[in-house]
Amino acid sequence: RRPVLQVLHQFVRHASETAASLVLERSLNCVQLLGRVGQDPPEGKNLVTIFSPATNEMRRSGESEAYQMGDVSQKTTWHRISVFQPGLRDVAYQYVRKGSRIYVAGKIDYGEYMDKNNVRRQATTIING
Structure with missing residues (x-):
């Protein structure tokens, strides 16, 4: 067998053997963003600070060869960030400004x-803290 298939087979076998004994399944909900902030967070002492950075994805259409340029387009996605921790809220109010580059994990x-x-409306939010 190929190494990847061996690992997958071992994982599935292990998971099926221990599934009956597990009460809670481990899972992961984690996202990392690096982008630019669209506007200053609203002023005030709210329980949550909300701001929205944008991330950009470059897409190439046309030729499939990497060394040949086709038409390049950019897709911008806006993300809603909610900060709940009091210390982080204060940092966001103080340093997050329109146009600033920001890294967010949540x-x-x-x-x-x-x-x-x-x-x-439907909302997808990145929660930090």
Whole structure:
């Protein structure tokens, strides 16, 4: 067998042998972002600080060869960051500014909210802290 298949086989065998004895399954919800902040976090002493950085993904269309240039386009994705820890909230208020480059590590949370027009919206949030 190839080494990858051997590892996969061992993992599946081990998982199936111990599945009956597991009460809780271990899992991971972790995301890392590096981007630029779109606007300053709102002022005030709220329980949560929210701001939104953007990440960019470059895409090439046209020729498939790496050394030949096709048309290059950029896809921008905005991320909603929620900071709950009091110390981190203070740091965000003090240092996070529109246009600043920021690295964020946290977990993904999916939910809903009502916008200012009372329309229910879906939200994906990165929670830090």
